[in-house]
Ligand SMILES: *[C@@H]1O[C@H](CO)[C@@H](O)[C@H](O)[C@H]1NC(C)=O
């Protein structure tokens with residue numbers, strides 16, 4: 361008769377042994393995995409993250425038309441960023457992008473940018489968890505107060521409409537960084553993208569006016585951001601800028617050859633400049649595929665460290681700028697996962713403290729120092745040549761020249777002519793009634 365006990369007694373005891381060994385092993389794994397993530401989190405408590413780029417403001421516009429009264433910033437649906445997840449991810453400072461699409465160039469880019477600055481300012485001043493900061497001193501102080509500090513950046517040079525006074529006014533609203541281009545060329549700088557077919561150029565990737573923009577940003581103490589610019593523009597800026605610059609959300613071209621990433625030769629120039637590359641998490645830039653994992657992302661950190669060292673690296677997750685982030689890194693609460701992976705890859709706590717916040721603080725302090733050294737300079741009155749920006753939406757602010765009423769002129773002049781006629785007849789009508797009534 362078949363006996364379960366007799367026939368399987370021996371192997372069962374083996375089985376029990378294997379089972380307990382397995383149990384011990386997986387328990388070990390669990391504990392060590394657990395202690396790894398805890399080690400990452402402990403490190404991030406000491407050195408909470410300063411992240412270079414986040415697009416929640418764009419999502420607030422798209423999903424809620426900036427109506428903050430209708431949402432609870434602690435938990436926001438359908439996005440990757442809110443207060444509870446920033447807290448869980450040990451994000452202490454977030455650079456929030458005021459971004460408007462390239463389609464607004466030479467149209468209402470300035471208005472839209474103001475509205476995006478407004479929504480970031482509202483978010484960061486109406487909620488006590490946040491604090492809007494504009495200097496390294498305020499940034500440091502916000503950490504002591506356990507606030508999430510907000511820095512404002514503008515993403516895309518088209519937002520200043522080729523105007524240095526506009527750039528200065530943005531500075532006064534608290535903007536401390538400008539990405540020189542988004543996916544479109546401006547009349548003075550060149551993008552890495554081929555999506556838009558505007559302001560085509562063969563060379564001269566940073567024009568005379570472009571250099572004036574960089575000079576004025578150096579004078580004001582605004583961080584120049586080279587993410588999205590072409591390599592030509594980036595290297596011209598690296599030659600020209602007196603202050604260190606950042607790539608706020610770009611990864612390594614050697615690891616994934618996407619045009620938004622930075623090649624090694626440019627990394628060397630960045631290191632000479634004292635600047636920072638803040639690694640982007642967006643899957644297509646990480647793996648060049650539509651799937652990625654934390655290991656693929658860590659490869660970018662490893663490679664850049666090998667080429668220019670850990671002192672030139674930061675983090676710019678780019679959450680809410682797009683959909684599709686690596687497995688396990690889907691939102692701003694997941695930053696400890698990449699720190700855990702880098703610890704596993706033998707990055708030292710000193711190196712990670714630099715990557716998490718000290719490198720950015722060093723760059724921002726250097727930008728402020730250059731500003732102080734340039735305090736003798738007057739605001740720049742450099743103007744872009746009119747022929748480079750002439751378009752129907754750009755009015756040259758002068759008294760209109762009134763031409764003869766009835767002539768063969770352009771429709772706009774005829775409009776001016778008929779306006780004059782209207783004015784004349786209302787004056788006549790007025791006098792008519794005046795005399796009739798008195
Ligand atoms: C937002 O949600 C949090 C937690 O769910 C709650 O404590 C808080 O009161 C809410 N805030 C508002 C303004 O409703």
Ligand SMILES: *[C@@H]1O[C@H](CO)[C@@H](O)[C@H](O)[C@H]1NC(C)=O
Pocket residue numbers: 496497500721
């Ligand atoms: C900010 O804090 C860092 C690190 O604690 C320190 O090195 C730096 O001097 C501080 N900067 C300012 C302006 O307070």
Ligand SMILES: *[C@@H]1O[C@H](CO)[C@@H](O)[C@H](O)[C@H]1NC(C)=O
Pocket residue numbers: 562563564
């Ligand atoms: C830039 O291109 C123009 C023609 O488009 C040419 O005349 C000029 O020499 C070029 N400049 C440089 C520095 O290559």
Ligand SMILES: *[C@@H]1O[C@H](CO)[C@@H](O)[C@H](O)[C@H]1NC(C)=O
Pocket residue numbers: 617618619
């Ligand atoms: C990236 O590499 C792939 C294959 O190696 C190649 O087909 C592609 O053209 C490259 N892309 C760029 C932007 O260099």
Ligand SMILES: *[C@@H]1O[C@H](CO)[C@@H](O)[C@H](O)[C@H]1NC(C)=O
Pocket residue numbers: 647652653654655656
């Ligand atoms: C991550 O993806 C790569 C393929 O790109 C794969 O070789 C590797 O095993 C994956 N790593 C983890 C930890 O899943």
Ligand SMILES: [Zn+2]
Pocket residue numbers: 515587588609681
């Ligand atoms: Zn971007």
